[in-house]
Amino acid sequence: MTRNAAYILFTRLSLAEDEAAIAELHNIYFYRLYKLAYSIVGDRGAAEEITNDVFVRIWERRSLLKDVASPELYLLKCARNRALEFLRSQKMAVQLSEDELHDFPLQWEVSPEQLLISSEMVRHINKVIDQLSPRCKLIFLLVKESNLKYKEVADLLHISIKTVEAQMSIALKKISLAVPMTFLHH
Amino acid sequence: MTNNGRLWELLAKQFDGHITEDELRELQALLNEQQDMIPYGELLSELRGLSLRPGPEDKETKGNSLSTIMQSIRGKREETAAGEMVAETAGRRKGFYAWVGVAAAVLVIGTVYFFRKDARGGSSPAESYDKIVTKTGSRTLINLPDSSTVVLNSACQFAYNKDFGVKKREMRLTGEAFFDIHGNPDMPLVVHAGNVIIRVLGTSFNVRAYAEDSFVEATLIKGVIEVSLKSDPERKILLRPNEKIVIRNEVGKTVSPADTTKSRAEVISVTQLAVDPRDSSYVETAWMKDKLIFRKESFASLAARMERWYQVKIALADTSLRTLLFTGSFEKETVEEAFRALQHSASFSYSIDGKTITVTRRK
Structure with missing residues (x-):
């Protein structure tokens, strides 16, 4: 889209x-x-x-x-x-390496048509996303918001596809497990 | 536990939207084994629909950024485009802002010719239209008052109602155009093209309806459009994104004897779009990118497009030539180079006499 x-x-x-x-x-x-x-x-x-x-x-x-x-x-x-x-x-290091990426805040919101996710749940999700490593967060943002393919993210950040895959599955697992089960059965 | 890792890997692939069918089956099997994981799969698909909310500081940055960019862009334009400013002032004097965009496009493209009926409002009847005619070999951008845009291909006649966006949104097209229509549920936009009526809520689509073609074609890129025939307005066809509808004209010049025997039900066909695998662009909108793309297209149809593309007349001297099929694309080729390329895939001769090209069977 x-x-x-x-x-x-x-x-x-x-x-x-x-x-x-x-x-x-x-x-x-x-x-x-x-x-x-x-x-x-x-x-x-x-x-x-x-x-x-x-x-x-x-x-x-x-x-x-x-x-x-x-x-x-x-x-x-x-x-x-x-x-x-x-x-x-600025004569600074020009590597896109893991420890040189800076952290930035991400916030998510609920659109009216979302029935399963409550604002309470979004608060949980926000908290977990903010605790992801900067690189993990950036990869998640690129895949989620820009619909980039793993290969494109890898290309953009000068890392391997395997790393993108691994980071995405870490991000999704952390986000999911942080949401208490009670929210999922309504 | 190893299974669990694989499960997350597959859920991540599904989230990304690039899971293969085999992997999807594997994921379903794993979820069957571990039913307590199913809610997480659902959670992740919901997560896809969540949107980003910027913080207040970010919002401010974004606003500042846009005004800085616009200032920088306009500063550069004032240095270079004095002529354009004259055109803009002329547009403003008439108090008709939509034409500012057209005036700019005329100067940019340089070969556009258009006329409009008396612009002094009030005295004009309700059914009057503003009309634009484009020459062969040019394209024109039109910014409409409701912030919709239309890009006209060459040799088009295009018109829209004078009070466009006030009470209704109506357009008439002979030729080919790409529409990016601003959504307005209270005022659907209606495009009349040949014998076809297209109703639009808010969407992007391409219409091809040249008088000399034997069909009207509409291709939807985004949104929803509803297509019906002037002769049968009750029958409505909904088009989904990446679908194309082809409707044979009732008074087409190139209808072959075989076609006329077909029943009415067969004159309409809906197909999925062919996407160029190299750069995921669409054949149907390639004209906007200065490309002439054709896939398994008959010589009759291709010749008609090449006539508009190269501004020449092409005569197919033998009717058996009409049904030859060609696949390929032209970008910067001259008309001679194009014909030489076509000769690689079919046997024919051609001769060029000024602006007229005659194609014959090879002796």
């Missing part, structure tokens, strides 16, 4: 100076790019600048967007590259 949305918006941008399309793209992807940038650079101001830069560059190169096969992955890769460039300019 969001993949199609990005595809449509990229197409609109490649056709004309469509300001509404860049605003919509920003609305859908700002948090994802911002969190990815933040987890790499660990600074709010820098993460914001990096994210802004991604959108301005997208605008400047809009005529080339029609050749982008996977718009969502393209945006995330732009954010990753800009974040690594920033670290390089």
Whole structure:
């Protein structure tokens, strides 16, 4: 669904100076790019600048967007590259290694059509997600929010597919087991 | 306990949506053995539907970010596009903001020609339409007042009611267009294309309805559309995402004798979209990406598309040529290169005389 949305918006941008399309793209992807940038650079101001830069560059190169096969992955890769460039300019380490990723907060909400999950349960889930390791949390965010395939996450974070698989199953297991059984039988 | 680890691995794969059929069977078998794990499987599928809620600080950052980006974009545009600003001012004077977008598109694409009826409102009758005609070899972006967008392919005639979005949303199309329609349950949008009526709530779809083609085709990318025939409005067909409906025109020029004997029930077909495996794009919307893609397409149909693509006339001198099937794509090829490529998969001769290409059977 969001993949199609990005595809449509990229197409609109490649056709004309469509300001509404860049605003919509920003609305859908700002948090994802911002969190990815933040987890790499660990600074709010820098993460914001990096994210802004991604959108301005997208605008400047809009005529080339029609050749982008996977718009969502393209945006995330732009954010990753800009974040690594920033670290390089600060003469800092430019590895995406486990202990160098920074932690960021994630919060989830209940949509009205969700019957099984109560707000009480969401509180439990939030707590567990926040206690995941930064890398585990980032992988979970990328799979959950951006619908990235494991191979794409692995590619983005310079890790193996096996690691993505293992981290995802750790995240899902921790989240599930933290929810008291009583919530599941209503 | 080893089974348990495997179970979580499979649940994770299911969550990711890339579980194979074999793994799904294995997962079901494991859940059968360990019934107390079933609620967790359900929990995870619910978790998929949860959405992210930003904190107040993040929300503020997002708002600031958008205004910074817009300022930066507009600053750059003012440096480069003086002509466009003239067009925008002209649009504003008329007090009709929708045309600002069209005016910009005209300047960007450069080859668009359009006319509109008298724009002074009030005196116009309720049924009047704003009309846009696109030349061959051009595409036009239209931003509508309800923030829907329509991208017109070349050689189109497109119109929408003057008070669009006020009381109703009606469009007429001859040609091909891609629609990204803003959802409004109180005011469905209706597209009239040939003998076909498409009702839309909020969705993205492609319509191909050139007068010279023998069919009308609608492809749905997102949302829901309802398709019916002018001649049979009671019969409604709901289209789901990634489905395509093809409806044969009643007065098609290229209906073969075999087709006319078919009953009415056979003129409508609904199929799943073919997705290009290389980049997961759709054949149906490839025209927006400057590509002409065809899969098992008859020479008759391909020739009609190539005429619009290359702005030429193509005459198939022998009727047996019409049914030859071709698969492939053209992007930057010249018309000559395209014909030479087609010769690799079928035997025919062609001659080019200015803008007219005559195709004959090979002697």
